[in-house]
Amino acid sequence: MIQLNHINLTLPEFSLKDITLEIQKNDFFSLIGPTGSGKSLLLEGMMGLIPFSSGTMFLENHDITTLAVEKRNLALVYQDFALFPHLDVTQNIFYGVSYHKIPKLTAQKRFDALVSTLGLEKITKRRPQHLSGGEKQRIALARSLILNPNVLLLDEPLSALDPIFHEDAKQLLKKIHDDLEITVIMVSHNFSDVLYLANRGAIIKNGRIMQQGDIMSIFEQPNSTFTASFVGMKNITPICRQNNHIVIKDINIEIAISHPPGINDTYMGIRPEDISLTASSSNHFKNCFQGNITKITSHGIFLNIYLQTENFQFEAIWPRSYLRDHGLDIGKTVAFGFHPESVHTF
Amino acid sequence: MKRIEPLNWLFMFMSLPLILLLTLPLIKMTFEPSMEMMIETLSDKDVVNAIARSISLSFCAGILSFAMGTPLAYLLARKRIVGKKIIEGIIDLPIMIPHPVVGIAFLSLTGRNNPIGRFLSDIGIQIMGTQTGIVCVLLFVGLPFYINTVKAGFESVPIRLENASRTLGAGAFSTFVRITFPLTWRHMILGIIMCTARAISEFGAVVIVAYHPMTAPVMIYERFTAYGLKYSQPIAVWLILISFILFIVLRMLSKSINHEYR
Incomplete structure (x- = not known):
């Protein structure tokens, strides 16, 4: 030792x-x-x-x-x-x-x-x-x-x-x-x-x-924004705590979470690979949003997709074939979501 | 055919006067004495002794620079020493100061009026008019060339190699013997040659410390002042030839250093 x-x-x-x-x-x-x-x-x-x-x-x-x-x-x-x-x-x-x-x-x-x-x-x-x-x-x-x-x-x-x-x-x-x-x-x-x-x-x-x-x-469970971004987490943003969910600070977007945030937690992060496409009527993910694809950048065999909702821009990583199969491109509106377990607070 | 850039033509044209400045006087002098004169000069025992003395004492200075200069070069290359820049400046000083001044400084330090001079005299070391004195001044003028060459050698060995050796269990001394020395000995040879070559040409300091026993440069000067150009030239030619051979070896060695381990 x-x-x-x-x-x-x-x-x-x-x-x-x-x-x-x-x-x-x-x-x-x-x-x-x-x-x-x-x-x-x-x-x-x-x-x-x-x-x-x-x-x-x-x-x-x-x-x-x-x-x-x-x-x-x-x-x-x-x-x-x-x-x-x-x-x-x-x-x-x-x-x-x-x-x-x-x-x-x-x-x-x-x-x-x-x-x-x-x-x-x-x-x-x-x-x-x-x-x-x-x-x-x-x-x-x-x-x-x-x-x-x-x-x-x-x-x-x-x-x-x-x-x-x-x-x-x-x-x-x-x-x-x-x-x-x-x-x-x-x-x-x-x-x-x-x-x-x-x-x-x-x-x-x-x-x-x-x-x-x-x-x-x-x-x-990264304990800081630095560690979170270093281990590949994205969508890092300040939050406010509410009863069974958290709210993205200043823009009032409610996010369902699987367990209550720690007493000192002031940020949340979501891995980009945890964000998936979904049918607009589905509530499979509990956290469902609609947004425009505003930017696509290459990340080797994967693509970084920037999804602009009314008040917040999410970042997802999807395989190239995913975009081709669903006919997605910049300007398209898509429904996407993520599980409460995918939301990490720190 | 390979085309030469106009810039290269310009640079070659600009370099020509410099090459001529270096070579013309030497070529003129080298080919002026007849072959008989050259052979006759070599049959003069005093000349042979003076040349042999110049070379052997210069080589002595080169070996001493290796023994005494290597530790200093290592410290300067590897350690953070207070006043390192000042020490480096002092080492370069012999390149700058007029060499008769070096001779005068040595005499004043080692004279009977000085405690150091008295001490050296008491233990039987004479500087004035001795080969010991000549070696001292030759070492003085040649040392910067040795230290700077070997210091560059030590700096070219990545410190990680020495650290790796330590991590494998070798102590500092073992690491120096097994890693640092094998990777820098060529620089040391080069440094000895540089120091020796510089020492062979030394006149100003030697003539003040020891007119006798006579070294080759002092003899050239003596023959020139006593008998004229004709009698001093053949000795100078022999000295040039020997220096030329030394520098050819030096260039070949430095080339092999550049290609080794790359």
Whole structure:
């Protein structure tokens, strides 16, 4: 288990403020935030590469706050993999073995197993600069995993990869976590990667933790407009509470909800994929509206649809085929709706 | 046929006077002495000694710059040091100040009237008129070239590689030996060559600190003032040839540095 208690890290141009985190053994924990939010800095601080200004860090109840980086037995895989260019793949993977006093035979067994699992058999004698991004990442993982670290720290492991390697790398990280039962801390700015890989996580903004907990609870119950928009929620707007429903502030649109909002909740959000087309007479959704399609923007195989009601513009995401099948286009009036369960308040 | 841009023609035309300025005096001087004269010069023991002394003492300065300048170059490249810009300015100072001033400064510091001079004398180190003195001033004038070259080398190694080594269990010293040094040794060789090449050409500071034992530039000056141009030219040609070979090696090395690990 890793515990960070009230960590502060002050640099001339940026600081981490009062970070408190608890990461359980075998967690796949993700530090999530936009670029420049301080998540990689926190990772380097945990690794011991940059000393914390204040606060404490415990690993399995041992205080490692001031322990030298090489003695922590944490492994860090950089975004650009940081492979040593003057060493071949085998030498890169064996680099740390001598420092961890791993017997030669054990190291060789681990090497053989990793090379086989990660599909590196054909490139063991090659230099890293002649390899693809996916291969480099697997070498960097093997180089760390041969040391059998307590925790594997991954700094944006998927963002430097070509799209063709992205999916394979995701599966590989999942497999490594599941097979080796290792604690993984991954920095990422892509929530869909996090949703697939991590079971717990924390959202960081400007060096502060905004929310932490189970990934699904962050996804479903964001506690701020920032987190809500970061996890892909749209239709975020201020609300007023009424008995069994909420009202969009200033424009008096009633929204049915499945459970009463929290006492401090002042905003609502609805995922755009939760808004569906409906027949105008249907009350299937409890929240039904009529609106004009004012704008359609491409979102890959999906389209963002902007639906203007009398007082409020909703945003939905529908597949291209959906529009084609229903003959929808800009200027058309449509009936649409969403379930009360789809309304999130925070 | 590949068409040359008009701008390139203009730049080539503008570069021509500069190339001529660099090459004409050297070509003229190089081809002026006859082959007999050149061979005869080499049979003069004093000339051979002076050239050998120039090269060996300059190489000594180059090796010393490696031993003493490498840690400083590393600190300047990697660490946040208070007054770093001032230190960098001081290192570049020998490039700017007139070199006879360097010689005078060395003499005033190491004279018997100065405590440092007395201390050096007490432990048996003489600066005035010795090879030790020559190496000191050659190191002084050559050090900026070594430090700046090697500092650029250290800066070209991503700090993440050193950090990655630390995360894999290597200490700071191991990381320097196994990662930083193998990725920068070519810059160090280049720095030693730069420092040595600069030291070979040094005259102003050497002539004040040690007229004797004579280095090649001092001998060229002596032959010129005592016997005229004809007798000084062959020594200068030999010195130019050696410097030219050194710089060819330097260029080839710097080329290999640019292509390595890319």
